[in-house]
Amino acid sequence: MPFSAPAPSHLAFVPFVSVQNMMALVHTIGIETFLRELGEYLEADFKRWPEFDKTPRVAAHSAEGVIELMPTSDSSLYGFKYVNGHPKNMKEGLQTVTAFGMLADVASGYPVLLSEMTLLTALRTAATSAMAAKYLAPANAKTMAIIGNGAQSEFQAMAFREIVGIQALRLYDLDRAASEKCARNLSGQGFDITICKTSEEAVEGADIITTVTADKQCATILSDNMVGAGIHINAVGGDCPGKTELQRDILLRSTIFAEYPPQTRIEGEIQQLPEDHPVTELWQVINGEAKGRASDSQITLFDSVGFAIEDFSALRYVRDKLEATGLYEKLDMVADPDDPRDLFGMLQRSKGTDTP
Template sequence: MVEYIGIAGIQRIVGRMGPAAFIEGLAAEIEADYRRWGDFDKSARHAIHSPVGVIELMPTSDGQMYSFKYVNGHPKNTALGLLTVTAFGVLADVETGYPLLLSELTVSTALRTAAMSALAAKWLARPDSRVMALIGNGAQSEFQAIAFHHMLGIREFRLYDVDSQATDKLARNLEALGLPGLQLKRCRSAAEAVQGADIVTTVTADKRNAIILTPEMIAPGMHLNAVGGDCPGKTELHADILRRADARVIVEYEPQSRIEGEIQQLPADFAVTEFAQVLSGAASGRSAPAEVTIFDSVGFALEDYSALRYLHKLQQEDAQGQQHIDLIPDLDNPKNLFGLLAPAQGSPAGQNGAVSIQLEMTHDEHPA
């Protein structure tokens, strides 16, 4: 039996811990894995693009465990009442090839993206940062706000979205959490939102080369957390922001970011720093308070590996909450796979010689 975490499972796990504590714990797991960057088999994700979206597979392995994530990105889905991003993932044992965990990753991707954003900002933003502009107030925005409030001490969020109802939704959800010292300011434009901000997070969904931030919006000392530009032809920053003499651009995995990140707008020899180099001390993050740091975030498979490993650990710690799915056959004789389908000895086959098979379902799979 393979362990299984569905929507009810992630609700239970995060509900038990609280989203802030979950994100902080996940950020610690991601940092630990980035610190052993050299252990991982790394590749850019495999993407199949269509005019309306993308479907991707994101694999990696450290030689002990293997993981992959299936994820889509369809910005127009919200008009159909559907999510822009959905995902699931698998964690497997390399020695046997057997899957250990099948898990939802739609909610978990939002949690891990927020964890990665806050982790990068801890190393790149000014330590005295207290004000953040949050541009793009859709499905990922609450997670980003919780992460930055909890892990970096952000007290004021300046909110903007072209859809004012999305901003209203974000404000309601954050106010309902009762986060201590939290201040929210609704803004009428991206330019207004960035005024006085120490950190600017952009998390928009349009699959196009959008310009959410322009050079004149950027002040010395800002940290830019560019999350929404995460596939070919999808960007959020004017290229001249990246070219600033006082700017430092940090990426997750350079070969993937060259294809999908903000730096897809620039020549292949444009200098960037991988986040793992900052953690190892091989490269500096922020070198001066007035420097502009840019985290060109596209999401990398290592972060999903960390999330799946973290979820697997939390699931195993909760014996009563464990769920399983009969994904892999359990055989007395591993050479007799057909025996699963053969009728029991002495019992007749089904009508017209068809084999009668009874499927085993775990308690959470039985129809209501």
């Protein structure tokens, strides 16, 4: 005998931000404002870094790539991101990196947000790089070389203009078509853009060098003689064991800043250095406990690999924008019987009701 299923409570529905809604959210807010405000959320969370539960990401490596879970939490919110990295995907017309993430209420364990994070990761990676450069790059930096002009490159350019004031871009990629794609996408945005034939040419006159290539191998994107005094290097592409971009000698001449050293020593450029090589934690620079750039001639290096707290900040930002924009769907993701002990009764009573 069919019963009618009672309507689930509001807690049973989890707000979900699809790719379409994430794009609409970026356009509604404006990408410059989005990157700047996201940078502010990142900065706020880096300032209270010790409040977070931190653990190196949980990685499943295979021959073709890696799948990772990146959890973190403070006393009220828990967040994690699912993310893959498959360099060979590009040849098959797929994204190298796809991602989604969620936030949950620590007090009840109930999910409060599910979101696409392929786009959001691109935005938070760029905003994190630019936030670090605000503290580490030479004063009045106007010119940035971008070596590697794939999916992340335009986001880096936009974030560095909004947060650091970059005006000129010098692009280089092994595949000139990628540089042309990047230049085309950024045309009409007011950048002074030069496509370069070599990485040596790209770094000429640059105040900041961003390396963001995707090959899963120890490559030398930058060699020692290419890096002059006073430069800030934003090393984004080297982010897993066996994948680095910089010649070791550059590291030895640089003051190195990292997000979470236990993870960076495994995944970042500094995997090339001894375990005890000195590294400054970025959060300490941001909250004033450690020095950022100390002189005009210093080479600063942000050895970025991406950390769970950055995803947490990004999800927190998106969540705070949902009510005003309405750019989300509601997913029937959590079973919510009237009597929490009566899960079986809920299942029984649903029998014979229409399927959705």
